[in-house]
Amino acid sequence: MAIEMSKITIIGGGVVGLSVALGLLQAGRMVTVLDGTDNDLRASQGNFGLIWLQGKGAEFAPYAKWTREAVSAWSGFAEKIEDLSGENLALEQYGGFEFFTDEKEFSDFTASLKRQKTHLGGRIVHEYISGDDLRRTYPGIGGGVVGATYCKLDGHVNPLRLLKALRSAVVRLGGQIVTDAKVHTISPATGGGFDLLLQKGDKLGAEKIILCAGLGNAQLSSQLGFVTQVRPPTR
Ligand SMILES: Cc1cc2nc3c(=O)[nH]c(=O)nc-3n(C[C@H](O)[C@H](O)[C@H](O)COP(=O)(O)OP(=O)(O)OC[C@H]3O[C@@H](n4cnc5c(N)ncnc54)[C@H](O)[C@@H]3O)c2cc1C
Known part of the structure; x- marks a missing residue:
């Protein structure tokens, strides 16, 4: 697979990754979004589309x-x-x-x-x-x-249309979205940047990366030496 990598690689193509991509494209940066597989559990596909204020931040x-x-x-x-x-x-x-x-x-x-x-x-x-x-x-x-x-x-809002629209908008502004590109391993590259190993075996180089992989961030951030607080709710 030949993937042309931009200076900024966004890992995860849900609403967060695509919104970050959109913002960067509007600021004149080129981005490559590496997204997971069709079968991934995406909060961006399963949510209710609520734009809800009541109750949010009562304690913060x-x-x-x-x-x-x-x-x-x-x-x-x-x-x-x-x-x-x-x-x-x-x-x-x-x-x-x-x-x-x-x-x-x-x-x-x-x-x-x-x-x-x-x-x-x-x-x-x-x-x-x-x-x-x-x-x-x-x-x-x-x-x-x-x-x-x-x-x-x-x-x-309609959440499925939102996700579709964000994808189209990113592509329209020149962003590249690569699907079935689940990142398995991230390691610092000698000389700067990062080496990425995809789950299906491809190796890619990335200058800057932004983790937007939803629940997948926990596994990726631990490889970079920090702890992410994004986790499923426990009952
Ligand atoms: C049932 C439910 C209802 C909700 N209702 C609402 C609501 O009404 N309103 C609201 O504002 N919020 C709601 N939320 C929360 C909202 O859906 C999430 O905050 C939001 O979708 C998170 O988006 P995300 O892009 O971070 O994650 P996700 O949508 O999970 O996207 C993560 C992406 O990263 C990709 N990925 C994962 N690992 C890797 C990897 N290693 N390499 C490459 N790609 C990877 C996945 O394929 C996926 O595309 C709800 C959540 C749930 C679960």
Whole structure:
């Protein structure tokens, strides 16, 4: 396989790797994205497409603020990748409810929203709605629902279209995406840069690498001597 490597190699072609690629291309850098196989478990394919603010960062102010900024930035971002890819992302930001069937969970969540609001002040408004009030407006909601929270800033996008659009946008801007190119081993090369060994045996050289391999980062970062905190949730 002949792969023409750019100065910057991004390992992982999910939403994170492709978004990083897009940003670098827009800044005038050339990138090569090495992605895994069709059968990889990709969070970018399996997620719900929510662009969700309520509750985010209740316990960590910077996360609340980043999420707030991201929610505002989304329409401009969507417009840009829709233009580049010709794909309709089906973005809707008309507000979202979280429903509860357990009183304690409802009151714990409303308490966390109040903590979130302390970080964001007037930049977020939550509504807390009792089950009976909900049913007056939406009679189809069952008697087991004890309440809901609402934030008018919440929304969603079609996640599969997003992934497809990001891929098209990266290619449109001149980026190279190589699939079935799972990196097995990374080692520092003599004279600088890195030697990459792909799972299927190919050897590649890379000047700079950016790890965007989702859960795959744990295995790759340990080869470079650091620990990544990205891991599946434990229950
Ligand atoms: C069920 C579920 C629902 C979610 N819902 C939402 C939601 O509604 N809204 C939201 O914002 N977030 C949601 N998330 C989180 C969101 O999906 C992830 O944060 C995001 O998709 C992570 O993207 P990623 O590119 O880092 O990882 P991934 O999508 O997992 O991509 C990693 C990529 O790296 C590649 N790769 C892995 N190892 C290697 C290797 N060694 N060499 C080369 N390539 C490699 C893989 O093939 C893959 O393409 C959800 C997550 C899950 C699991």
